[in-house]
Amino acid sequence: MSDMQNPSQNTPYVEHRPAYHFLPPKGWMNDLNGLVHFRGEYHLFYQHNPEAAVPRNIVWGHAVSLNLVNWRHLPVALRPDQPYDKDGVWTGCMVDDGGTPTAVYTGVHTEVQCIATSKDMVRWTKAPENPVIAAPPPGVEVTGFRDPYVWRSRDWWYAVVGSGIKDVGGTIFLYRSRDLRRWEYLEPALVGKKEETGEMWECPNLFQLGRKWVLWTSPVPLGRVIYFVGTFRKHQFQPEYRGEMDLGGCFYAPQGFRDARGRRILFGWLWETRSEPMSAEAGWAGVQSLPRWATLGRDNRLLFEPVPELRRLRRGAVSLTARTLRSGEEVALQELSGDRWELQVEIHPQDAARCGVRLYHVADEGQMTAVFFSQAEQKLVVDRTHSSRYEEVTRDVRSAPFSLKEKEPLRLRLFVDRSVLEVYANGHTCLTSRIYPQGAGGYQPRLFAEEGSALATRIEGWTLDAIW
Structure with a gap:
């Protein structure tokens, strides 16, 4: 165990370092990249700079747990080592492709969508087909194009990519694929209004929960998380209710997953609200929230409780x-x-x-x-x-x-x-x-x-x- 994970009392600001929330041994952490319950283990991947408490040189950190509470750190999963992701391996998700763990992520040179696979959840191989989505939809001027969220429905894989249409508002672009490598663009599943829900929708999650569908996203520049509950038919999401996930001022970019018990579990990034020099002196920045169990209320409002x-x-x-x-x-x-x-x-x-x-x-x-x-x-x-x-x-x-x-x-x-x-x-x-x-x-x-x-x-x- 590293010294930073169990710091001495002489470590700067040691009294501020959380003890039962997840965070890496040292350095920077922000968005969750992939949450998955695979073969009886919970895997948590996250945006990470292991060298310093600043958001640069981002890799995919990785940890594993048997109970969502006690975590064991694993080696870095992905690094920016290819031409299409040389400027960053950014946020994405994790899916089980017939027994093969598959990471779907944003590579940054320009923002493109990529995949990587593993046989053991430790060593990862980037697909030769990368980038699998090489550009935003043609003819649309976008404010960003990142953070893919993927799910399977019958014979198709579907993905939404967070984006925004310039001067219009945040949006999610919908794609589908048979094999996770060749993707067909369908249409925007939902387009927001810039003045109400921001200009760019980061870290979208779209999934079915009970009788309804839920979309949550972290809009730029609002700096918080909004969610919609509604229907999803014929490639269109129709909101019926809109809510706020957490208005405490520090919760952002949540990602959820369905575990083996059928629960929708989510974590969110808790950013620091201290100065950058304080974080640099402490040697760490960023914490993940406690795992929350999300359910749907009778009034279409999301309900949240810490997992038991x-x-x-x-x-x-x-x-x-x-x-x-x-x-x-x-x-x-x-x-x-x-x-x-x-x-x-x-x-x-x-x-x-x-x-x-x-x-x-x-x-x-x-x-x-x-x-x-x-x-x-x-x-x-x-x-x-x-x-x-x-x-x-x-x-x-x-x-x-x-x-x-x-x-x-x-x-x-x-x-x-x-x-x-x-x-x-x-x-x-x-x-x-x-x-x-x-x-x-x-x-x-x-x-x-x-x-x-x-x-x-x-x-x-x-x-x-x-x-x-």
Whole structure:
């Protein structure tokens, strides 16, 4: 195991390095490239610069897991070593072609689509036919052409490639093939409006989920993830619902896959919101989110929950009986202090204007992050304006539209992993943020209500093990 994976206390900003989220031993990481459940193992490929914490000289990093929680690093899978990908082996996906693992990726000289195959998931051979899609559709001026997502339907392979039509908006171009090597362009499956959904759609995923089809994408320049739920017939995707996947300000470029149990599992890239010099000094940048299980709600909204496999990390349960939260008071979970924990609370807002959880740094209560429901504004909020004393980190307020039905409680599930804060609320709203307090020690959660009272009926937490 490398020194960076288990850094010493003298390593710069060691208190910010996550312990149970996936990240490489050192260097830069961004998009997931290929997620696949193959022969009983989960494989995770990702954009990676192993030499420095900057997005240059990108290769495909690779790790494997038996349970989605504990990961083992494997050798680099793909490098930019051919004329058609000499400037980068960029984002793509992974498919099982009749027992042959096949990576479909964007090669960069210009942006072209390529494939590589393996017999053992470790050594990879690029196809002699590369690039298999050598250019965007003719006669269209595009704003990008990358990040292929591939699936099989009966006798055909289908692919969507993220793109955009200049002055029109983001789009996904649809292709099909019998053999993954010779592709036929069909048509745009969906074209967005530039002013609403951005000018270029990165990292699209298009798949069937229950009775509907889902498309999610990361639009440039919006810097967040949107999704559509609708129908897909005759090569056209018709949206019926549009939503936001995570408005915490740090979640981007998710990729999903269907595992052997039929679950749609996704990870997303959590980027840093600290300065580049801080990342360079730390020696790493970029983390993957916890694995999320996506399902479809009755109202066509996507529902998200952390996969149950994460419970294996729990140690030392802490709980409190039901408590009334009064304005100006706080209820602390004394035994949950630290930098790696999970907290589940259920709060009935009653007449409180705001209620939720404050995370105080154990050595400096002036560093505090608040997660709360604003009943007055109908928002779920992460307030990190006081989360750090460092001037080089982002300290802002992020929120998502959020409402409760009559008598429905606020159900919060918080995961704290040093500089990562993942918030799940009522099964459908996620806010993921990065917080960089000055000094080690972690956080202590305290429940609160403002301008009225609320009732907390469930308060339960656990310390979580590191995975490295």
